[in-house]
Amino acid sequence: MIYRQLGRSGIRVSAISLGCEGFAGKSRREAVEMMGYAVASGVNFIDLYASDPELRSTIGAALAEVRGGVQVQGHIGSVWKNGQYMRSRNVAEARAAFDDLQTRLGRETIEVGMIHYCDELEDFHALFDTGFIELATKWKQAGRIGSIGLSSHNPVVAKMAVETGLIDVLMFSVNPCYDVQPPGEEVEKLWADEVYEAHFHNFNPEREELYALCERRNVGIDVMKVFAGGDLLKADQSMFGRAMTPVQALNYALTRPAVAAVMAGCGSVAEIEAALRWCTASEEERDYSTVLAGLERCSWSGHCMYCGHCAPCPKEIRIADVNKFLNLALARGGVPETVREHYRALAHHASECIQCGACEKRCPFSVPVREKMKQAAELFGC
Structure with missing residues (x-):
């Protein structure tokens, strides 16, 4: 396993980490098997955005049994109401839901307290111009959370959050399908058919600026939607008309500035094993340029993609x-x-x-x- 510093959070995380959605509906035995395999393979970080009490308890039991020192990214503002998940900006509701998370995980400290899902400008102000952000900062000061994060799909809003100086970690959707697209408040448009049929040239500047800002501010990025909801892995669904392998998609995300880890949503030991192949893959297997180069609809001409094809240099310059x-x-x-x-x-x-x-x-x-x-x-x- 390869480990990286998660920005200024103070923790080192496995480059291949886990999302929680793959544990949904699993028995505790199945969850322990998956978690045990991941931890034995070096995974030490998991994102837990879900508010479903049963899922939280299942993951809590699996973490307790494997005893592998796994660090948790828990979401603030993800609540369970009327038997279903909801996003809430109500401080009392957020506090109660986080209480429940810590109880079910049996943890006094959650390593990353992730403010849940902010894509809209109005929602940004609801978080940062009210007592909601104060809740997170007080928890950090008290040691209830180790660092403060925010999850987003919108580079404009994410940039505003990083510029407050309060955010230590950003959870962001990173993949080549999204990186060419302009920012927006409606996340569904990222994979809309009409967008996938459009023509793009080079990186969207707002996204590139966001990654550079995080690198400069030492704000660590952990990645969601690395496979673009699976579209990248199928030629007939990808906007590029070519399929990426899981290793190629993971390598693309892990070569962006400030990115420390990918939170892979794996639903079985086999899927965890497939994600972990990135760790031992050859440079040829990691090479994503074969998918992205020479496209008519999307072009990165003249822009360094950090793919490494320039090597070897006779003077050994990286x-x-x-x-x-x-x-x-x-x-x-x-x-x-x-x-x-x-x-x-x-x-x-x-x-x-x-x-x-x-x-x-x-x-x-x-x-x-x-x-x-x-x-x-x-x-x-x-």
């Missing part, structure tokens, strides 16, 4: 990393100290580029790598 740090600096309009430090920590720098052009011949996205290396060397001074 070109994808240099481009990532360059893009982070350009998005900021300057060089943040954290980006400068990460760049300088590289074993080889852009100034060592001999302008041979071998990388450009291999790049499937027609990135002017030699020019990028000149730009990085000038910007970073080495």
Whole structure:
């Protein structure tokens, strides 16, 4: 397993982590089997957005039995009313639902208290201009939660939340289908037929800016909807007309700036095993450029996708990393100290580029790598 720091939360999490939806309807024996396999394989982080008391109890029992030190991301504002899940901004309801979560899990501290599902501007103000955010900050101060998160599908609202300085972790939907699309308040439009038939060119700038902002602010991203609801895995349903493998989709998300983990929604040991194949997959198996390059409807021409096809460099420059740090600096309009430090920590720098052009011949996205290396060397001074 590969572990990563979850931003400034203070915890290290497995790159492949678990969503909770796959445990729905499972018996406790089945849940223990799934959880036990995941933990034995190195998984140490689970997202628990569900408010269903039975599901919470099932997961609580599984966590207690496997005793693997799994860290929990529990949602604030996900409540159970009249026998069904609801999202609530009522402080009393949110408090009662979180009380229930901690009781059923048998935990005094939840590592990440995730403010549940905010996509709309009006809802953002309902959270941050009222006592709701104060509830989360008080719980953090008291040690009831380790850090504060927010889940969203809208990069504009997510960016506003990160800019408050109160959010340590962002749960966001990251996949290439969504990354080309403009922001919106209606999440269903992300997979609407008319959107999938549209033509797009390069990353949506709001999404790219969000990832760069999180990297600069040290806000860790954990990923939901990595497979775009399964659409990415089927050629006839994907907007690209080509199918990604689970490993390719996972690798795409895990190579975005600030992303620490993917919360994979697995409903069986076999599905957990399939997600975990990313950890041991070869570079060829992880390569998502074969799906994304050369498309008519969607093009990333000239934009570094961090796919790694530029390697090997005769001077051993990690070109994808240099481009990532360059893009982070350009998005900021300057060089943040954290980006400068990460760049300088590289074993080889852009100034060592001999302008041979071998990388450009291999790049499937027609990135002017030699020019990028000149730009990085000038910007970073080495």
